[in-house]
Amino acid sequence: MDKLLIRGGRQLQGEVRISGAKNAALPELCAALLTDQPVVLENVPRLQDVATMLTLIRNMGVQVERGDDGTVRIDASRLSSPEAPYELVKTMRASVLALGPLLARFGEATVSLPGGCAIGSRPVDQHIKGMQAMGAEIVVEHGYMIARLPKGRERLHGAAIRTDMVTVTGTENFLMAATLAEGETVLENAAQEPEVTDLAEMLIAMGARIEGHGTSRIVVQGVEKLHGCTHRVVADRIEAGTFLCAVAATGGDVVLRHGRADHLEAVIEKLRDAGASVNAVDDGIHLHAQGRLAPQSFRTSEYPGFPTDMQAQFMVLNAIADGPSKVTETIFENRFMHVNELVRLGANIQVEGKFAVIEGVEKLSGATVMATDLRASASLVIAGLVAEGETLVDRIYHLDRGYDRMEEKLRGIGADIERVKS
Ligand SMILES: CC(=O)N[C@H]1[C@@H](OP(=O)(O)OP(=O)(O)OC[C@H]2O[C@@H](n3ccc(=O)[nH]c3=O)[C@H](O)[C@@H]2O)O[C@H](CO)[C@@H](O)[C@@H]1O
Numbered sequence: 001m002d003k004l005l006i007r008g009g010r011q012l013q014g015e016v017r018i019s020g021a022k023n024a025a026l027p028e029l030c031a032a033l034l035t036d037q038p039v040v041l042e043n044v045p046r047l048q049d050v051a052t053m054l055t056l057i058r059n060m061g062v063q064v065e066r067g068d069d070g071t072v073r074i075d076a077s078r079l080s081s082p083e084a085p086y087e088l089v090k091t092m093r094a095s096v097l098a099l100g101p102l103l104a105r106f107g108e109a110t111v112s113l114p115g116g117c118a119i120g121s122r123p124v125d126q127h128i129k130g131m132q133a134m135g136a137e138i139v140v141e142h143g144y145m146i147a148r149l150p151k152g153r154e155r156l157h158g159a160a161i162r163t164d165m166v167t168v169t170g171t172e173n174f175l176m177a178a179t180l181a182e183g184e185t186v187l188e189n190a191a192q193e194p195e196v197t198d199l200a201e202m203l204i205a206m207g208a209r210i211e212g213h214g215t216s217r218i219v220v221q222g223v224e225k226l227h228g229c230t231h232r233v234v235a236d237r238i239e240a241g242t243f244l245c246a247v248a249a250t251g252g253d254v255v256l257r258h259g260r261a262d263h264l265e266a267v268i269e270k271l272r273d274a275g276a277s278v279n280a281v282d283d284g285i286h287l288h289a290q291g292r293l294a295p296q297s298f299r300t301s302e303y304p305g306f307p308t309d310m311q312a313q314f315m316v317l318n319a320i321a322d323g324p325s326k327v328t329e330t331i332f333e334n335r336f337m338h339v340n341e342l343v344r345l346g347a348n349i350q351v352e353g354k355f356a357v358i359e360g361v362e363k364l365s366g367a368t369v370m371a372t373d374l375r376a377s378a379s380l381v382i383a384g385l386v387a388e389g390e391t392l393v394d395r396i397y398h399l400d401r402g403y404d405r406m407e408e409k410l411r412g413i414g415a416d417i418e419r420v421k422s
């Protein structure tokens, strides 16, 4: 199992290229199932979840060609089995995104229930309720959602869907399903994340009729058929945010090429309040930071609030900041798995329910730590970059699930980090 060996204490300088967003590429690969014409996605990141999604759709009989330049060409003109099996879904919850497109185009789908994961229970009740409102019959049997259209019906129908909470993949599933449904679908309480907007733009390029994306009310007029398109995946705001935190923590001066400052406002505001200089530059984000930063309390919330996917990484800044802070996690019930490992590196953090209370310390010291989920892993890497001595981050398959060659990019800006095989 691969590990990352980090020798901390180096300042980071230079330029990093931000990849396409994992959380946009995954629904967009599923959106290619909505048409019998070829779809070309550009700027698809090289990471394990994308590889898993490609395996998932290939398993369905879909033709996939992947270029070295980040381009993926998908031809879903033929489909042998509309199924997302447990073996693949268990490693990647985003497989649930196959449900909407398969139901909308083929009238049936069998998708494994994703189950819980390290960050919380992550149910899919809202996905099921929404698809039922659009006319699907869904039974849950043997760990699978088995969905089909009633006898005699060829298409889903439009519906008014208001989810109990804002759900990102739920909104994406409904959006994709609604494009081919009969009539109008209105999504209330819709997710406004940039990845949802990017998906909507791709669907519009395929001939879908969508309005209101980027707001909490999205209206879709169903069409009979969608056509192929070429679409460029939006830049990964969480990858960019992770690098911003890394450079703010170590001190240094970096430009994140292709990073979108407009998608990271809540995080950038906190970085500025902490004392870093952060500015949007031509096609990128520039950050300069020096010395100990001021602690920042924050609570996670839906976009445009502070992203839960940045909570663990920002917590490292608080762990070494000059004073106390409080972090409140409102989206997932168990997303403080990094805390115990940060404490092993010398951080002073207490968790009580959804609150983490942090007392900044002057320095961290290297140790062997264990990654438990994707963003927890990223926070441990940042902590390792700051810590005195050597840090060995174990179980980095979590990191590989969602970051495109992270250690290579960090080495490119001066980090002392290497992958060790064992
Ligand atoms: C592939 C992808 O895009 N993943 C992102 C997506 O996950 P994902 O789409 O799975 O997260 P959701 O937005 O759906 O989850 C938000 C909250 O709603 C709850 N919920 C959701 C659906 C449902 O049917 N029932 C239910 O109770 C969840 O348990 C959670 O507490 O948004 C999360 C929140 O920004 C991010 O952390 C993930 O990185």
Ligand SMILES: C=C(OP(=O)(O)O)C(=O)O
Residues within 6 Å of the ligand: 023, 092, 093, 094, 309, 374, 375, 402
């Ligand atoms: C939680 C995340 O991803 P997923 O929803 O794929 O588990 C994430 O990207 O931080």
